[in-house]
Amino acid sequence: MDLAPKDLARLRRRLLEWYERHRRDLPWRREPTLYRVLLSEFMLQQTRVDQALPYYHRFLAAFPTLRALAEAELGAVMKLWEGLGYYRRAKFLHAAARHLAPIAQPGVADLDGCPGIGPYTKAAIGSIVWGAPLAVVDGNVNRVFARLTALALPPAGSAGKKQVQALADALLAPGRSGDWNQAVMELGATVCSPRAPQCLICPLESFCAARKAGQPEAFPIVAAKAPRPHKQIAAAIIRRGDGKILIAQRLSGGLLGDLWEFPGGKQESGEPLSETCAREVKEELGVEVDVGAEVYAIEHGYSHFTITLHVFECVYRGGKPRTLGCQAFKWVAQSELKAFPFPRANQEIIARLSAGKARGVRKGRAAKKRAKRTAK
Numbered sequence: 001m002d003l004a005p006k007d008l009a010r011l012r013r014r015l016l017e018w019y020e021r022h023r024r025d026l027p028w029r030r031e032p033t034l035y036r037v038l039l040s041e042f043m044l045q046q047t048r049v050d051q052a053l054p055y056y057h058r059f060l061a062a063f064p065t066l067r068a069l070a071e072a073e074l075g076a077v078m079k080l081w082e083g084l085g086y087y088r089r090a091k092f093l094h095a096a097a098r099h100l101a102p103i104a105q106p107g108v109a110d111l112d113g114c115p116g117i118g119p120y121t122k123a124a125i126g127s128i129v130w131g132a133p134l135a136v137v138d139g140n141v142n143r144v145f146a147r148l149t150a151l152a153l154p155p156a157g158s159a160g161k162k163q164v165q166a167l168a169d170a171l172l173a174p175g176r177s178g179d180w181n182q183a184v185m186e187l188g189a190t191v192c193s194p195r196a197p198q199c200l201i202c203p204l205e206s207f208c209a210a211r212k213a214g215q216p217e218a219f220p221i222v223a224a225k226a227p228r229p230h231k232q233i234a235a236a237i238i239r240r241g242d243g244k245i246l247i248a249q250r251l252s253g254g255l256l257g258d259l260w261e262f263p264g265g266k267q268e269s270g271e272p273l274s275e276t277c278a279r280e281v282k283e284e285l286g287v288e289v290d291v292g293a294e295v296y297a298i299e300h301g302y303s304h305f306t307i308t309l310h311v312f313e314c315v316y317r318g319g320k321p322r323t324l325g326c327q328a329f330k331w332v333a334q335s336e337l338k339a340f341p342f343p344r345a346n347q348e349i350i351a352r353l354s355a356g357k358a359r360g361v362r363k364g365r366a367a368k369k370r371a372k373r374t375a376k
């Protein structure tokens, strides 16, 4: 984007003035301390503002300072994060708090090597908290800048990424990097939306190449995506004589690491699901179970695949539980399940158990789409 200095100044002024007038009143903007901005940035990765807000308030109430978060047990942090998804963020947030809390006067350089803080988060926190001259590029920024320049490449590709970052660096408003970064993101979130950009009220309309071309929605160009694979998963509600249920804690580091779950795993080709259930329980915990009826089938989607979680009532038959494919296990009363952090699909099992619900399938969007595809 080639702009004469006076046009560049005009573009910056327009967006910053618009931001001052129209920005949403968000709690981390009122008091942009390191802790509050850190909290908001971790929560807003992959999550909408309205979903993150209740968690933000809940975290501040439970852990009012960076030090309080650093001193908390990881399990308590994970429990509070339950339902927000992408649980690695909670672990990284906790680790970042432990990294930063002991530093007397932290600055932008202290974010280097901080767990979970890559170039985007460093630029966001650095510019908002300390005014560091770092340009952020996230999904909203990609969309705004791809439209502004009618970028002929997908911004998710390596060449497109370089172009958007170069543009972001060139447009960054000197001395107001935090406001500028937030203004671009705010414009993407509220005006330059993916499907219905409101060009008539956009402060950048006169600069926008996609608007001039009459096709703002055609940008950013998106590379074709392969459909997400679907997996069949069996999970066991294992009860013993006293009514307690066996739950397992997933290994650290992998998908949903450190969360608790009803034991189970992926169906192998040609394997009946009840056998999957018994096999996975044996492999994970070394115990034998009698697999009873399938009581629930729950559809759930992750970023790279979708699942149907087939839940079986099982009776414990024998074998001392061991940590073969998990890091811990516990026998707990049904009423105690809510004290542990579980992934969302497992929370659905707990909710159904609590409500005493009979067999049923929750049809999520993924399931409906898949059913449509199959019907064609």
Ligand code: SF4
Pocket: 144, 147, 148, 191, 192, 193, 197, 198, 199, 200, 202, 203, 204, 205, 206, 208, 209, 210, 211, 216
């Ligand atoms: S003019 Fe339209 S397409 Fe261009 S940045 Fe503004 S809202 Fe987005």
